[in-house]
Amino acid sequence: MTDQSLKSEAWALSPGWFPRVGAGWLLTAGTVLFAAMWFYPIWATFARSLAGGNFLGEYYRVLTSTQLPLWYLNSVVTSAGVTAGVLFTGATCGYALSQLQFPGRRVLWWLVLASFAVPVQALIVSHFFLMFQFGFISSWAGVILPQLIAPLAVIVYKQHFDGLPKELREAGIMDNASEFRMLWRLFLPLSGGITAGLGIITFIGAWNAFLWPFLVVTKEEKMNVAVAIDQVPGAGNSTVVMAALPAIIVFLVFQKRIIAAITTQGSVKG
Numbered sequence: 001m002t003d004q005s006l007k008s009e010a011w012a013l014s015p016g017w018f019p020r021v022g023a024g025w026l027l028t029a030g031t032v033l034f035a036a037m038w039f040y041p042i043w044a045t046f047a048r049s050l051a052g053g054n055f056l057g058e059y060y061r062v063l064t065s066t067q068l069p070l071w072y073l074n075s076v077v078t079s080a081g082v083t084a085g086v087l088f089t090g091a092t093c094g095y096a097l098s099q100l101q102f103p104g105r106r107v108l109w110w111l112v113l114a115s116f117a118v119p120v121q122a123l124i125v126s127h128f129f130l131m132f133q134f135g136f137i138s139s140w141a142g143v144i145l146p147q148l149i150a151p152l153a154v155i156v157y158k159q160h161f162d163g164l165p166k167e168l169r170e171a172g173i174m175d176n177a178s179e180f181r182m183l184w185r186l187f188l189p190l191s192g193g194i195t196a197g198l199g200i201i202t203f204i205g206a207w208n209a210f211l212w213p214f215l216v217v218t219k220e221e222k223m224n225v226a227v228a229i230d231q232v233p234g235a236g237n238s239t240v241v242m243a244a245l246p247a248i249i250v251f252l253v254f255q256k257r258i259i260a261a262i263t264t265q266g267s268v269k270g
Contacts, residue, residue, distance in 0.1 A: 067221065067228070068242060074140070075224040075246075078213070079206040081144040086202045087195060090153025095183045097154070098161035099169055109158075116151040123149075124215065131216055138219040146216075147206060153198055160194050161187055200254045207247045 063069070096102075097109050127146040136142035164187065172182035188195065210226045217223050220231065225243040 063242075068225070070221060071223055071225045071228040071243075072246075074222060075207055075226070077140055078143045078224055079203050081140065082147045082206040083199050083203045085144065085148040086150040086153050087199055089148060090150060090157045090198065091183065091188060091191075091195070092180075093154045094157025094159075095161055095179070095187060098158045099182075099187075100179070112151050112154050115149075116155065120149075121211070124212065127212070128215060136216075138217050138222045140222070142216045143213050143224070146212060147209065150202070153202070156194060156198060157191070160191055164190060196254070200250060204247050204250055207250075 093112075097105060097112070123146070131137055131142040131146070134141075136145065168186050168190075169182060172186055177185070207224075208226055209224070210230075213224050214227045214230075217227065220228065223231070229240060229243045
C-alpha cells in the first residue's frame with residue numbers, strides 16, 4: 001500500500017472526517033445554487049426573446065426601429081474612454097505613490113484610501129454641477145470624466161509596484177530614463193495581468209452603468225445602451241438581450257483574467 005493511500009485512509013478514518021466532507025458538500029451545493037440563481041434570469045430573458053415563430057423578425061425590428069447601433073457606439077466610446085482613463089490614472093498615480101519620494105506622499109496615500117470608502121452616489125450632485133458648468137451635459141465627456149475617479153485602480157497598481165524589485169527602477173535611473181519612460185517600458189510590461197483584469201472589469205462596469213448616464217444625458221442620440229432601452233416603449237426581451245450581449249461575451253471570453261483581477265483586489269481589500 002502506497003504512502004498516498006495510507007494518508008487517504010487515515011484522513012477518511014480520522015474523527016473529523018464527516019464534518020469536513022459535510023462542509024465540502026454544503027459549500028458545493030451553495031455554489032451551485034448561487035450560480036443557478038445568477039444564471040436563471042439571463043437564460044429566461046434569452047429564452048423569452050426566442051419565443052414565438054418570428055423571433056428573428058423581432059431582432060430585426062429592434063435593429064431597424066430603434067437607434068440601437070448609435071446606442072452601441074455611445075456605449076463603446078464611453079466605456080473605452082472610461083477604461084483608458086482609469087488605467088492611465090491608476091498606473092501613473094500608483095507608480096508615483098509606490099516609487100517616488102515627495103513631501104506629503106503618505107498623506108496623499110491615506111487620502112486615496114479614504115476616498116475608496118466614499119460611495120459614488122454621494123458625489124453625484126457635485127459631479128452634475130461641474131459637468132453643467134463645463135457644458136458637458138449630454139456629451140461623451142460628461143459621461144466619461146466623473147467615472148475616472150477610481151481609487152481602487154490606484155491602490156491595486158501601487159500594491160503591485162511595491163512588490164517589484166527595487167533594482168528595476170535603479171536600472172532605469174542608470175540609463176537616464178524619465179519616470180514616465182520607466183513606467184511605460186519597465187513597470188507596465190510586468191503588470192499585464194493586473195492591467196488586463198482591471199481593464200476588463202472597468203469596461204464591463206462602464207458598459208452597464210445606468211445611474212450617472214441617466215442623469216447627465218438628456219438627448220436620446222447620446223444615450224448608452226443601458227439607459228436607452230429603458231426609454232424604448234414596449235421594449236421586449238430581444239432588446240434587453242441585444243443590449244447585454246456584448247458585456248456577456250466579454251465576460252465569457254476573459255473570465256480567467258476577471259477572476260484573477262478580483263482575487264488581486266480582494267487581497268488588497270483584506
